[in-house]
Amino acid sequence: MKKNIAVCFGGVSPEHEVSVITGLQVMEQIDRDLFEPFAIYFTKEGLLKFQDIKKRHDFKVDGGKIVNFAKDEKGVYFIGSTPLAKRVYVDSAYLAFHGGYGEAGPVQGFFETLELPFTSPPLEASAISMNKQLTRQVLSQNTINVVRGVSVFSDDVLKDPDVTMQKVKKEIGLPAIIKPVHLGSSIGINVAKKEVELKKFLLEAAHVDSEILVEKLLVNFVEYNCSVRAVDGKLEASEVERPIKSDEILSFADKYQKGGNKKAAGMASLVRELPAKIPVSLKDKIQKIAREVFKATRCKGLVRIDFMVTSDNEVYVTEVNPIPGSMAFYLWEASGVSFTKQITDLIEQSIVDFKSKVGKKLDYQSDIVEKFVKV
Numbered sequence: 001m002k003k004n005i006a007v008c009f010g011g012v013s014p015e016h017e018v019s020v021i022t023g024l025q026v027m028e029q030i031d032r033d034l035f036e037p038f039a040i041y042f043t044k045e046g047l048l049k050f051q052d053i054k055k056r057h058d059f060k061v062d063g064g065k066i067v068n069f070a071k072d073e074k075g076v077y078f079i080g081s082t083p084l085a086k087r088v089y090v091d092s093a094y095l096a097f098h099g100g101y102g103e104a105g106p107v108q109g110f111f112e113t114l115e116l117p118f119t120s121p122p123l124e125a126s127a128i129s130m131n132k133q134l135t136r137q138v139l140s141q142n143t144i145n146v147v148r149g150v151s152v153f154s155d156d157v158l159k160d161p162d163v164t165m166q167k168v169k170k171e172i173g174l175p176a177i178i179k180p181v182h183l184g185s186s187i188g189i190n191v192a193k194k195e196v197e198l199k200k201f202l203l204e205a206a207h208v209d210s211e212i213l214v215e216k217l218l219v220n221f222v223e224y225n226c227s228v229r230a231v232d233g234k235l236e237a238s239e240v241e242r243p244i245k246s247d248e249i250l251s252f253a254d255k256y257q258k259g260g261n262k263k264a265a266g267m268a269s270l271v272r273e274l275p276a277k278i279p280v281s282l283k284d285k286i287q288k289i290a291r292e293v294f295k296a297t298r299c300k301g302l303v304r305i306d307f308m309v310t311s312d313n314e315v316y317v318t319e320v321n322p323i324p325g326s327m328a329f330y331l332w333e334a335s336g337v338s339f340t341k342q343i344t345d346l347i348e349q350s351i352v353d354f355k356s357k358v359g360k361k362l363d364y365q366s367d368i369v370e371k372f373v374k375v
Helices: 016-029 100-104 106-114 123-129 132-141 154-159 161-171 195-206 252-256 280-296 325-333 339-359 368-373
Strands: 003-010 035-042 048-051 065-072 075-080 092-095 149-153 176-180 190-192 211-216 221-231 234-243 302-310 315-321
Touching (some): 003 016, 003 100, 003 339, 016 035, 016 325, 048 075, 065 106, 092 106, 092 339, 100 106, 100 123, 123 132, 123 315, 132 211, 132 280, 132 315, 149 154, 149 161, 154 195, 154 211, 161 195, 176 195, 190 195, 195 211, 221 280, 221 339, 234 280, 280 302, 280 315, 302 325
Parallel strands (some): 003 035, 003 092
Antiparallel strands (some): 035 048, 048 065, 065 075, 149 211, 176 190, 176 211, 221 234, 221 302, 302 315
16 A cells, blocks of 8 residues: 655745755655655745645645644544545655755654654754754764864844954954854855955844854865765765865855756756765765764764865865755765655655654653642
8 A cells, every 4th residue: 555645845944945846856756656645835934735746847836725734543644724624644754845944853843743754854863953053063072073163143243243253263263154053055154254254244144043153264175965864774875976166165056056957956956076086085984974974963864964175185074964955866876776766765764763763652650640630
């Protein structure tokens, strides 16, 4: 019997459109002999809408019927807003969100509360991975290289930008990279080489996020990406890619708007060297660190990890993407795993992980409630 899968995408996020692309790619590539997919579009306003989608042109930004998730003794289901709407029970949720509530943990927490399997890392791993400063702290504690940096709070920047600027200069100096802590896909990231630029970019970031990370700008570095997934109790690392950037750092436009492959979309359209033309020793090192990062951040499912490598082959982790653009399918296809197989593996693993978690639940029996209500 086919498993019912809620493919969830969109959401309240600056990466809303990119998420829609990934969700539609999943809807097109999912194995319909094994699964019955249901497209659940999360609008920019936070509404959940069911759309009947088989191909990308079926999607309508203003289309669909409002639905909500709930649970009864039979399991988790989604249902329309009318009293006579039919309940559709689902076996797992395939999360294709990028940024915002859908990737940072709130949606994961919601599905964990309902006890519905889902394909992304759990709430705690998502919250860590989507906070650049928390990621740095966790990786540092696990002796994994990160670029020297300092985080500052936006309230402090807005209160006295000069004091904050001097703090940053004292701790890491210039040039530096300014990054909003909670935003992904290189959104709001800028390079400051002068004091006036540092102040300007700190103030800009303070208006879009509550915390800002400032890192020392490395020189003579190359960026690389590698994906890791957990399948059947094993951690597998993908081929390593070298994204082609147009400036000092990889931008949102590089990732999503300057692709050379017009048939592709989303992160899949990025101009890249895949596999990266690097020595086997460096490839092995990146893959090894990628697996270590996966474990250190408590991830499950499939993630993409971004690196910077200096001219002396010093490897730094720059970012963990708990739900990577286009699900990093191009990295896995280069590793011999088709997109359809990747989707299947991720769904099946989500159900295995859920059963394992339920099996560890502690059911502690006590009579304290009965005694309390009798008082």
